[in-house]
Amino acid sequence: MSGFEFLKNNGAQRVRNYDPQPFLLDDGTQETESSDEQKELAYEYSLDKWRALPILDCVPPEDWPWRPLRFIDGKDLGRTVAWLQTREGHPMPVRLAEVGAAAMADQNSQLRREYEAIERVVSLIIKPFPWDEVESFAIALQEQGFRLLPCLAEPSYSFEQMRRATQNRTKEAMDVLEKQALAQESTLPTLVDGRLEPRVGAFDQHTDPVVGLIKTHYRTFLHPAGLRLLCELRPGERTPAFSLEKKLGVVSWYVRLNGQGEMPDWGIVRMEIPKNFFEEVIKGDSSYLDYLSNIVYAYRCRGTGYSRAPVSIYPVQRTEESLGALFTPIETLVQRFYRYTNL
Amino acid sequence: MNRESTVCEGAPICLGVVGSPLGQEATSKQYCFWVARGVMVEETQLVVCESVIAGQSYTFYGVVEEVKRRSRKKSMDEEIDQADGDTDYVPPFESDGYTYAQVSILSVAPAALTPPCERSKVYLAGQAEAAIAYGADDIKKGNALSTGLIKNGGAQLAGPGAIDLDYLLGVNGGHLNVNGSAGRGTKSSLLMYIVRMLLDYARKQEVSSASRRQIVPIILNVKNFDLFYIDCPNNRFEPERDLTAWQLLGVERPEPFRNVSFFAPQQARVNLPVPTGRDEEVKAYSWGLKDIIERGLFRYLFADEDANDANFSALTLALEDFLTTERRQGDSSVVRALNPKAPGTFQELLTWVEDQSGSASPVLQGHHSGTWKKLWRRLFRLVYESNGVLRREESTGQPLDVIRRQTSDPIVVDLFSLAAMPEMQRFVVATILRQLVEARTGTKAIRGLVYTVVLDELNRFAPKGARDPITQLIEMVASEMRSQGIILLGAQQQASRVSEKVIENSAIRALGQTGSLELGIPVWKFLSASARERAMNLRPEEKLIIQATFRQPMLVRIPFPAWAMNPDEAVLPTADNQNDVDYSDLIDD
Numbered sequence: 001m002s003g004f005e006f007l008k009n010n011g012a013q014r015v016r017n018y019d020p021q022p023f024l025l026d027d028g029t030q031e032t033e034s035s036d037e038q039k040e041l042a043y044e045y046s047l048d049k050w051r052a053l054p055i056l057d058c059v060p061p062e063d064w065p066w067r068p069l070r071f072i073d074g075k076d077l078g079r080t081v082a083w084l085q086t087r088e089g090h091p092m093p094v095r096l097a098e099v100g101a102a103a104m105a106d107q108n109s110q111l112r113r114e115y116e117a118i119e120r121v122v123s124l125i126i127k128p129f130p131w132d133e134v135e136s137f138a139i140a141l142q143e144q145g146f147r148l149l150p151c152l153a154e155p156s157y158s159f160e161q162m163r164r165a166t167q168n169r170t171k172e173a174m175d176v177l178e179k180q181a182l183a184q185e186s187t188l189p190t191l192v193d194g195r196l197e198p199r200v201g202a203f204d205q206h207t208d209p210v211v212g213l214i215k216t217h218y219r220t221f222l223h224p225a226g227l228r229l230l231c232e233l234r235p236g237e238r239t240p241a242f243s244l245e246k247k248l249g250v251v252s253w254y255v256r257l258n259g260q261g262e263m264p265d266w267g268i269v270r271m272e273i274p275k276n277f278f279e280e281v282i283k284g285d286s287s288y289l290d291y292l293s294n295i296v297y298a299y300r301c302r303g304t305g306y307s308r309a310p311v312s313i314y315p316v317q318r319t320e321e322s323l324g325a326l327f328t329p330i331e332t333l334v335q336r337f338y339r340y341t342n343l
Numbered sequence: 344m345n346r347e348s349t350v351c352e353g354a355p356i357c358l359g360v361v362g363s364p365l366g367q368e369a370t371s372k373q374y375c376f377w378v379a380r381g382v383m384v385e386e387t388q389l390v391v392c393e394s395v396i397a398g399q400s401y402t403f404y405g406v407v408e409e410v411k412r413r414s415r416k417k418s419m420d421e422e423i424d425q426a427d428g429d430t431d432y433v434p435p436f437e438s439d440g441y442t443y444a445q446v447s448i449l450s451v452a453p454a455a456l457t458p459p460c461e462r463s464k465v466y467l468a469g470q471a472e473a474a475i476a477y478g479a480d481d482i483k484k485g486n487a488l489s490t491g492l493i494k495n496g497g498a499q500l501a502g503p504g505a506i507d508l509d510y511l512l513g514v515n516g517g518h519l520n521v522n523g524s525a526g527r528g529t530k531s532s533l534l535m536y537i538v539r540m541l542l543d544y545a546r547k548q549e550v551s552s553a554s555r556r557q558i559v560p561i562i563l564n565v566k567n568f569d570l571f572y573i574d575c576p577n578n579r580f581e582p583e584r585d586l587t588a589w590q591l592l593g594v595e596r597p598e599p600f601r602n603v604s605f606f607a608p609q610q611a612r613v614n615l616p617v618p619t620g621r622d623e624e625v626k627a628y629s630w631g632l633k634d635i636i637e638r639g640l641f642r643y644l645f646a647d648e649d650a651n652d653a654n655f656s657a658l659t660l661a662l663e664d665f666l667t668t669e670r671r672q673g674d675s676s677v678v679r680a681l682n683p684k685a686p687g688t689f690q691e692l693l694t695w696v697e698d699q700s701g702s703a704s705p706v707l708q709g710h711h712s713g714t715w716k717k718l719w720r721r722l723f724r725l726v727y728e729s730n731g732v733l734r735r736e737e738s739t740g741q742p743l744d745v746i747r748r749q750t751s752d753p754i755v756v757d758l759f760s761l762a763a764m765p766e767m768q769r770f771v772v773a774t775i776l777r778q779l780v781e782a783r784t785g786t787k788a789i790r791g792l793v794y795t796v797v798l799d800e801l802n803r804f805a806p807k808g809a810r811d812p813i814t815q816l817i818e819m820v821a822s823e824m825r826s827q828g829i830i831l832l833g834a835q836q837q838a839s840r841v842s843e844k845v846i847e848n849s850a851i852r853a854l855g856q857t858g859s860l861e862l863g864i865p866v867w868k869f870l871s872a873s874a875r876e877r878a879m880n881l882r883p884e885e886k887l888i889i890q891a892t893f894r895q896p897m898l899v900r901i902p903f904p905a906w907a908m909n910p911d912e913a914v915l916p917t918a919d920n921q922n923d924v925d926y927s928d929l930i931d932d
Contacts, residue, residue: 106436109435109436109437110436110437111436111437111439298435299435299436302421302424302425302426302427314434314436315436321415
């Protein structure tokens with residue numbers, strides 16, 4: 001029996017492309033944004049001394065050794081292409097995606113892609129299905145260049161919940177690739193698009209100069225006065241740094257890159273660095289934060305053609321574009337999947 | 344130092360990779376490729392692309408039509424936003440812009456009408472590839488004529504470009520037509536170069552070869568006495584600059600033409616030719632009435648507007664018939680002679696026609712006295728204005744004789760001194776062509792002999808829409824005589840003003856720098872937009888050559904002539920320089 005019979009045997013049906021529901025896990029999975037973090041807002045300044053810190057004049061020297069020279073971004077492009085039904089009647093989405101990560105290097109002010117990894121994956125909650133059937137399905141997929149990502153979530157009757165679980169699984173696969181990209185040369189100053197915690201293991205938090213740049217803010221970490229300060233930041237200003245501690249201790253702060261949006265928090269990015277590195281290697285020197293902020297501000301996207309330009313920086317945008325160019329159009333991939341599986 | 348050089352035949356230089364995104368799809372005619380970093384690609388460069396299609400490897404030969412540069416900005420707004428309008432702002436990163444080029448496919452080996460696949464690598468073509476691109480490998484051995492050095496970008500050359508003599512000399516097609524603006528040496532330099540190469544070709548052939556071709560170049564001089572100095576060295580020729588190009592074309596020692604026969608109209612009342620600036624070696628040509636009749640040239644004496652007058656042309660035909668007696672010879676050829684009862688000179692003919700116009704019973708019945716008077720007026724004007732070329736008082740003159748039995752050095756016939764008499768210019772052209780037609784038809788035609796007639800200002804001799812006998816004669820030569828060995832090397836400033844038959848029958852077309860207005864007319868419709876644009880911006884030494892088998896014109900550089908193209912360039916013979924030109928000291932060992 002062909003491994004793809006698994007789908008038909010479980011009543012697989014195609015799913016049309018539809019607008020995905022808002023997904024809140026852009027820069028990390030929901031679980032990692034849980035509130036059991038320890039935070040210390042009075043890390044750089046006591047709370048009563050919080051004020052906007054101008055960074056425009058904090059231009060790092062030419063030979064400043066911590067200027068980020070590598071930029072890492074990942075991409076998870078896919079959609080739910082089919083759904084199966086378990087014997088218990090649970091609808092099980094099948095997500096097809098292409099995931100990848102790339103590292104762009106700054107070589108004498110020229111950005112060059114120095115690493116890329118891409119995978120075609122199929123994510124499915126496998127618990128309700130006999131293992132041997134799943135295995136033959138995985139083998140059949142592998143023969144066509146796809147990897148089955150077993151999703152270990154519990155079956156439920158909420159299709160959207162299942163869908164999110166499969167998407168989280170492909171996101172995890174992307175995170176792994178991003179970690180691989182980061183681990184290639186983590187001793188070089190590197191800026192990662194997103195939070196650092198999901199990349200733990202790919203760098204040494206005591207010695208590696210890694211910076212995370214978070215563009216989308218799902219949580220607020222600041223106290224009321226801090227939030228007010230955040231809204232009042234002008235382009236080229238930053239908030240004092242604070243620390244967050246969970247699996248990875250980080251020092252974090254906000255920088256406003258752009259002030260032309262309608263929303264009060266428009267154009268603000270959050271940056272974070274490993275706390276251990278900051279304290280042990282940088283010795284807690286605030287000028288490091290100023291210089292990094294100044295560099296990120298200088299690298300900000302200035303054009304209007306890129307939708308996330310107000311909160312993005314040019315090297316990350318280029319990394320994303322460069323990686324995107326390696327991807328297959330998702331509908332092409334979907335049609336190929338249907339042909340292989342005879343769905 | 345000579346800045347131009349041929350592409351070195353070392354490792355192939357990879358220029359880039361084929362891309363065919365939406366909107367820029369590759370077709371069987373053209374494709375785009377992105378240019379590798381650190382590589383410069385230029386318009387007119389020849390490129391080669393290997394592509395595997397359906398399991399078979401194909402080689403696509405092409406020419407770069409356009410090179411484009413694109414930043415990654417989607418609008419000028421973004422460009423200015425990047426610097427916030429500050430011209431001194433230096434962005435932290437170098438631009439990620441890129442260059443891509445558009446290529447027209449010239450040929451595919453093995454033959455296929457399909458585009459190359461994306462991701463196929465594109466290489467700079469060398470001399471061998473350039474030759475294949477324009478079908479030189481399809482030309483029969485010994486049948487290629489170098490038409491100049493193929494341009495391969497701004498300063499590079501890709502070796503000699505060849506045309507197939509079967510397309511020039513009559514097997515698959517015939518004739519060469521050159522179009523170009525005046526005053527840039529666009530046309531004459533190419534035509535003289537072709538004559539030179541044809542002569543070299545003819546002289547290199549084995550005498551015993553059955554397919555041997557013999558070339559007789561006839562050059563009609565229409566501007567000043569420019570072509571009366573082609574046997575003199577060119578004082579602007581600089582061996583260190585110009586010799587390499589000739590050598591690349593296989594001519595080790597470019598020299599002026601030798602043993603050129605020069606002909607100029609005879610002056611009235613004397614036997615001397617009109618002053619041409621050359622004191623010797625110029626022979627006079629002229630015709631008496633007897634010559635005209637014997638050669639069947641009478642009808643060519645009258646202008647276009649007269650030929651369109653049915654009554655007038657009927658009278659001239661009747662008169663010609665009256666003046667002519669014909670005798671059929673044993674080989675069935677016809678020999679014409681002047682009727683002994685008819686007037687013997689043009690002056691006598693004038694008097695006779697005047698008498699007839701006033702006579703109640705003219706010799707030739709059925710023609711209105713007004714037509715007779717018109718004939719007299721035309722004849723009177725012709726004989727008086729052309730006094731010299733047409734001998735008034737003498738029955739015979741010194742008719743042009745351009746017939747040869749084997750390869751000969753050029754024959755230059757001056758038409759410029761007849762510039763004030765356009766009818767006579769056309770008459771002279773007609774007499775030459777008539778001679779050639781007679782020599783090349785019938786049993787006396789010599790096998791393999793080819794007359795090449797260099798004629799500029801074709802618009803004057805075969806204007807578009809004209810139906811006079813001279814235009815018809817030129818059209819007949821263009822459409823029917825190529826296989827008989829009469830080849831027109833014609834030229835004009837505007838092909839749109841020349842008989843379509845003459846233009847369309849030219850199997851080889853060449854374009855020098857040409858105006859946009861001219862290029863906008865239908866006769867140039869077959870050229871791509873980029874070729875038309877290129878034709879507008881050609882340098883004097885650059886030509887676009889179009890042969891029926893080319894998918895795109897071949898851009899070549901014609902070597903600088905070693906012979907004078909006008910009196911100012913001529914190094915006239917003196918006691919010191921009468922020896923052959925010797926460049927040996929300038930050629931590296």
